[in-house]
Structure formats: C-alpha cells, structure tokens
Amino acid sequence: MTAKSLFDKVWDSHVVTPESDDRPAILYVDLHLIHEVTSPQAFDVLREKGLPVRRPDLCLATLDHSIPTVPIRSFKDLEIASEPAAAKQVMQMEKNCAEFHIELRNFASAERGIVHVIAPELGATQPGKTIVCGDSHTSTHGAFGALAFGIGTTEVGHVLATQCLLQRKPKSLAINLSGRLKPGVSAKDVILKTIGEIGVNGGTGHVIEYRGSAIGSLSMEERMTICNMSIEAGARAGLIAPDDVTYEYMAGRPMAPAGQAWERAFRRWRQLPSDSETAFDRSVTIDVAELKPMVTFGTNPGMVVSIDQAVPKSGDAAFQKALRYMQIEAGKPLLGQAVDVVFIGSCTNGRLSDLEAAASILKGRRVAPNVRLLVVPGSAPVKKAAEEKGIDEIVRAAGGEWREPGCSMCIAMNGDRVASGKLAVSTSNRNFEGRQGSGARTILASPLTAAAAAISGRVTDPRELLN
Amino acid sequence: MEPLTRIRSKTVVLPFEDIDTDQIIPARFLTTTTKTGLGEKLFNDWRYAADGTPREDFVLNTDAAKEAGILVGGRNFGCGSSREHAPWALVDFGIRAVISTEIADIFRNNSLKNGLVPVLVDSETHAWLIENPGVDVTIDLERRLLKLPDGREIGFPIDGFSRYCLMNGLDQMGFLLESEAAIKAYEDARA
Numbered sequence: 001m002t003a004k005s006l007f008d009k010v011w012d013s014h015v016v017t018p019e020s021d022d023r024p025a026i027l028y029v030d031l032h033l034i035h036e037v038t039s040p041q042a043f044d045v046l047r048e049k050g051l052p053v054r055r056p057d058l059c060l061a062t063l064d065h066s067i068p069t070v071p072i073r074s075f076k077d078l079e080i081a082s083e084p085a086a087a088k089q090v091m092q093m094e095k096n097c098a099e100f101h102i103e104l105r106n107f108a109s110a111e112r113g114i115v116h117v118i119a120p121e122l123g124a125t126q127p128g129k130t131i132v133c134g135d136s137h138t139s140t141h142g143a144f145g146a147l148a149f150g151i152g153t154t155e156v157g158h159v160l161a162t163q164c165l166l167q168r169k170p171k172s173l174a175i176n177l178s179g180r181l182k183p184g185v186s187a188k189d190v191i192l193k194t195i196g197e198i199g200v201n202g203g204t205g206h207v208i209e210y211r212g213s214a215i216g217s218l219s220m221e222e223r224m225t226i227c228n229m230s231i232e233a234g235a236r237a238g239l240i241a242p243d244d245v246t247y248e249y250m251a252g253r254p255m256a257p258a259g260q261a262w263e264r265a266f267r268r269w270r271q272l273p274s275d276s277e278t279a280f281d282r283s284v285t286i287d288v289a290e291l292k293p294m295v296t297f298g299t300n301p302g303m304v305v306s307i308d309q310a311v312p313k314s315g316d317a318a319f320q321k322a323l324r325y326m327q328i329e330a331g332k333p334l335l336g337q338a339v340d341v342v343f344i345g346s347c348t349n350g351r352l353s354d355l356e357a358a359a360s361i362l363k364g365r366r367v368a369p370n371v372r373l374l375v376v377p378g379s380a381p382v383k384k385a386a387e388e389k390g391i392d393e394i395v396r397a398a399g400g401e402w403r404e405p406g407c408s409m410c411i412a413m414n415g416d417r418v419a420s421g422k423l424a425v426s427t428s429n430r431n432f433e434g435r436q437g438s439g440a441r442t443i444l445a446s447p448l449t450a451a452a453a454a455i456s457g458r459v460t461d462p463r464e465l466l467n
Numbered sequence: 468m469e470p471l472t473r474i475r476s477k478t479v480v481l482p483f484e485d486i487d488t489d490q491i492i493p494a495r496f497l498t499t500t501t502k503t504g505l506g507e508k509l510f511n512d513w514r515y516a517a518d519g520t521p522r523e524d525f526v527l528n529t530d531a532a533k534e535a536g537i538l539v540g541g542r543n544f545g546c547g548s549s550r551e552h553a554p555w556a557l558v559d560f561g562i563r564a565v566i567s568t569e570i571a572d573i574f575r576n577n578s579l580k581n582g583l584v585p586v587l588v589d590s591e592t593h594a595w596l597i598e599n600p601g602v603d604v605t606i607d608l609e610r611r612l613l614k615l616p617d618g619r620e621i622g623f624p625i626d627g628f629s630r631y632c633l634m635n636g637l638d639q640m641g642f643l644l645e646s647e648a649a650i651k652a653y654e655d656a657r658a
Contacts (some may be wrong), residue, residue: 016650016653024632028651028653037497038549039478041575049640088498092500136548149575158643161644162640162650166642170572201543231573234543412495430548433512438495439512
C-alpha cells in the first residue's frame with residue numbers, strides 16, 4: 001500500500017464523491033467558522049435561493065474583525081464606538097445568525113474572541129476534522145492535525161447550504177524543522193524564517209505538514225502560531241500530527257469529546273500521523289538550532305532577516321518599492337530603528353503564552369516615551385486568564401493599553417489603526433502596505449521582540465532584556 | 468452569471484510581484500455587506516492620494532485603463548487574505564481576466580466563481596505582455612488559448628469543471644445541491 005500523509009488521511013475520509021477529470025471532489029466540512037466580514041453576502045444568497053443552513057450545529061460564529069476593542073455592553077455602545085458601516089455589519093451578523101439558527105458568540109459572550117483563538121479553546125478544533133472559514137488564517141487549526149483552510153464568500157455560501165465544498169486535492173509539502181530553539185527565540189521566529197526560506201509563494205498549490213524534532217517540543221499555542229502563517233507562504237493549509245501535547249491540550253474542553261466518545265476518537269486520532277517521509281510530493285528541511293529572533297523589513301512576510309542581519313542590498317523593482325514604502329535602508333540591520341507603535345495580539349500571537357512572553361519583558365519596566373503599546377487578548381477567556389495572572393496590571397503599569405478581544409490592529413477594520421507613515425512592530429501576520437492603516441509601516445516580530453521594542457522605543461534584540 | 472466563452476480586450480499592466488489582496492481592496496472597505504460598488508475602491512491606496520484625489524501616474528487612472536478588461540499582474544498575484552471582495556472589486560471595475568505566471572490559490576478559486584478568468588502563462592509570454600501594455604489580446608476559453616496580437620497562440624491551464632461553469636454561466640452551488648443524496652449518505656455512514 002502506498003504511504004499516506006496525515007493530509008491524505010483527513011482528505012480521504014471526507015470525500016463524499018471522488019474527484020474526476022471533469023468534476024472536483026465533493027468534500028465534507030466538519031466545522032464551519034463564521035465571522036461578520038466574509039459571511040453577509042453568503043447569507044444573502046441563501047435568502048435569494050430560499051435555502052436553510054443545512055447544519056447550524058456545525059457552525060461556530062463570532063464577531064472579531066470589525067468589533068471595537070473598547071468595552072461594549074450594548075448596541076448603543078457599539079454604535080458609539082464603531083464607524084457606521086462596521087456597526088451595521090455587526091448588527092447584520094446578529095440578524096443572520098438569529099434568522100438561520102446559528103449560535104453567535106457575540107459581544108456579550110464570555111467565549112467570544114478571534115475565531116481562530118476560540119475554536120481551539122472551546123475544543124471544537126479536533127484532529128482529523130475538516131475546518132473551513134472565510135478567512136485565510138484558518139490554517140491555524142492545522143496545529144491539531146485538522147485539515148483547515150480559508151475559503152471565499154461564495155464557498156461560505158456553499159458550506160452553509162450543503163456542508164460541502166467542491167475541491168481539487170492540493171499537493172503535499174513536508175517542512176522538516178530540526179533542532180531546539182534557544183531562549184528568546186520563539187515559534188513566530190520559526191515561521192518567519194520558514195517563509196523567508198521557501199518564499200511567499202513557496203507553498204502555492206500545496207498543503208504543508210510541519211514535522212521534525214523542533215515541532216515535537218512545541219506547545220499547542222506555539223504550533224498554532226506556526227500553522228497560522230502557512231498562508232503567508234501561499235499554502236492552503238499547514239498541519240502538524242497530533243501527539244500527547246495535542247491530547248493534553250484538548251482534554252476537558254467543552255466541545256471536545258468526553259468519556260467513551262473520547263476513547264473512540266482517540267483511537268481514530270492515533271491513526272492520523274503520516275506513514276512515512278515518502279508520503280509527500282516535496283520536502284524541505286530547515287534547522288532552527290541557530291535561529292535568532294526574526295524581523296520583517298519589507299511589505300510581505302517573506303522579506304525577513306535575523307534581528308542582527310543587514311537588510312539585503314540588491315533586489316528587483318518590487319523589492320525597491322517595498323524598501324521605499326518602508327523607508328528602510330538596505331545594507332544595515334533594523335536594530336536601533338525608531339518605533340512609533342507596538343501591537344501585541346492577533347490570531348497569530350494573541351494567546352495566553354504570547355501575552356505571558358510579552359509581560360516577562362514589560363514587567364517592572366516602562367514603555368518608551370512616544371511609543372503607543374496596544375495589547376489585545378485573542379479572546380475573552382485569554383483576557384480573563386491573563387488578568388488572573390496580573391498581566392493586565394503589568395501592561396498598564398508599563399504604560400500600555402489593555403484592550404478587549406478582537407482582530408484589532410492586525411487588520412485595522414475596527415478603528416484600531418496605525419497612522420500613516422508611522423512604524424509599528426506587530427505580532428500579527430501581515431506587513432502588506434497599509435495593512436495596519438493606510439500608509440502604516442509594519443515590522444512583524446514575536447511577542448518578545450515586540451515587547452522589547454516597546455520598552456526601548458527601537459527595534460531591539462529581546463535577548464538583551466530577558467530576565 | 469452570463470456565459471463566457473471569449474474575452475477580447477486591451478491589457479493594463481501592473482508589473483509588481485506579490486500583489487496582495489490588501490492592495491486590491493484595502494481591509495477598511497470590507498465593512499460592506501453587499502458585493503456591489505467596490506470597483507471605486509479597487510487598488511484604493513495606489514490609486515488615490517491621502518486626500519482622495521486620483522494619482523495621475525497610476526496606470527488604472529489613465530484613459531487607456533478604462534478600456535482595458537484584462538489585467539496583467541506580476542508573479543504571485545492575489546496572495547494574502549481570502550477576501551472575495553478582491554475579485555468583486557476587479558469585476559466591478561471592468562476587469563474580466565487576470566494574467567500572470569502565478570496566481571494565489573484562494574484568489575484564483577474566488578475569481579473562477581465570479582466570471583473573472585485566471586490565466587497562467589509562461590515567463591516569456593508574461594515578460595512580453597509586461598513590456599507591451601495596452602495590446603489587444605483574446606482569451607478563448609473554448610480552446611484554452613491566449614491569442615497575442617501577432618497571432619501567437621499560448622495555451623493556458625484551467626480546471627475543466629470551472630471552465631464548464633464559466634462557459635455555461637452556471638452557479639457551482641447547483642452541483643452541490645444536486646448531490647444531496649450523496650451528502651446525506653455520507654453523513655448517515657459516519658453517524
């Protein structure tokens with residue numbers, strides 16, 4: 001029998017009708033994550049066609065992209081805190097979910113937050129599942145050995161109506177990460193390095209499986225950071241085989257199976273890991289033992305260097321355009337570059353361990369004058385857990401802002417934005433032109449590196465500030 | 468959707484590599500709850516100065532671009548976010564096909580569902596198109612060919628099913644709805 005990858009196994013078990021030359025496979029979806037930005041036009045299609053949502057029980061809906069990060073207790077608060085279009089979009093989501101019988105974790109819910117943070121938290125993200133969302137960072141859930149990928153709004157409509165998608169099977173790419181990370185170097189640095197190595201189109205047409213000794217030693221939250229940014233290498237999805245770390249994280253979560261159902265699921269999950277290295281169409285090996293903190297210098301996540309490495313000098317027109325936009329000089333490291341804003345949060349780095357890492361540097365220190373520090377927990381449970389550990393106090397005492405959960409300054413749709421021309425060090429996932437606000441300049445980095453920049457007011461090697 | 472078999476139009480060229488969907492339509496315009504009117508915001512931050520005045524040096528603001536229905540983009544066009552607002556904005560502006568050497572997966576899938584044809588070409592053809600903006604080309608879906616003004620015919624790959632749907636103006640959801648029995652059987656077998 002031919003060796004199968006984890007991806008092959010999850011794919012095969014969800015094929016309703018197989019792919020042929022003239023028809024893609026019909027693939028069944030186990031979990032459909034929904035948010036306010038990419039769903040309204042899909043609900044409209046259902047209304048036009050007079051269709052119900054086929055499986056509201058397999059939907060998990062929340063408000064994250066355009067929701068303000070100031071406290072909201074009522075629709076009145078929402079209207080005051082939001083731009084009119086954003087408030088309208090949130091209200092439309094309330095209406096759509098009510099009309100189509102989908103439970104919405106809205107601003108009053110203790111479980112709300114960024115969809116890619118709350119689904120794993122609730123235990124809805126499980127090994128072997130197919131998970132989709134109208135959001136490219138759906139790849140996050142691959143950290144559990146799920147096949148999870150972003151779709152467009154037309155496809156959101158397909159899943160709402162039929163719980164299925166028409167899909168051609170992508171190819172597979174094994175990324176072997178070897179070595180053990182040094183102190184001060186994190187999962188974010190690993191994925192930035194990986195994107196830098198394979199390129200922002202290196203994964204196009206592929207589903208990645210991250211493998212190797214460096215992966216085994218990472219926590220679930222670190223694994224989610226890595227899988228989250230698979231799309232930044234062009235890949236549809238990024239998976240990691242489930243192991244004891246996965247099962248330990250999941251056990252006891254509200255939507256995870258329990259008792260005998262857990263035992264049955266566990267037997268299935270244990271069959272999921274790839275059979276062998278030969279199961280992949282391509283493979284790449286990256287050693288992370290000597291990895292240093294990484295920072296981006298350009299306008300896509302593949303334009304990245306080590307914190308002490310000089311920005312490359314040569315490059316094509318797009319490269320020159322990126323450096324001009326960023327107002328960054330080639331031939332010199334970013335170290336010492338003055339910073340205006342630091343954003344800690346997002347579906348990439350807005351989980352408890354990310355906030356703990358940032359707090360380890362912020363504790364007992366003050367944010368540099370003229371730097372705005374915004375810390376936005378990824379979900380209400382993350383916020384609560386962080387507050388129980390006193391992280392809110394550490395952030396405030398340092399002079400930073402401690403906010404309500406949401407996507408916030410990662411996508412700058414909710415009023416949290418970086419002003420034109422200002423330079424942000426951000427733990428988010430995209431440094432595209434204008435991503436954090438029209439004219440804003442973004443350096444992507446880990447929570448440690450971002451916190452270090454907030455304290456010194458400059459791009460700083462966080463290892464100098466580790467206690 | 469209208470059936471689509473061939474597109475004959477002038478090209479407009481954006482030669483940069485890795486044009487992401489945040490450039491095609493910036494996120495702050497995604498608070499809309501409809502699909503319409505996004506063409507005005509297409510490439511907003513490249514097209515307009517901060518005060519809203521059109522940048523004269525940006526190609527989409529030229530008279531020639533107003534006639535162009537085919538966009539030639541640099542390698543890895545449409546990377547980044549899954550927002551379908553990107554093809555909606557392009558189509559609303561009047562673009563009916565995008566030509567590049569590489570087109571990002573989600574953008575390509577979204578385009579095919581909105582009558583926007585993704586055309587992948589070899590780097591030699593691509594370089595020629597970039598060096599010769601504003602030429603008249605024909606995209607023949609029936610024969611899967613791109614015809615250049617000098618008569619050269621370049622084959623391009625396109626998923627057979629998506630091509631069939633485009634050529635017949637079919638909504639792909641219909642195929643899924645027709646498969647209800649198979650979907651039900653799959654669910655029952657797993658229960």
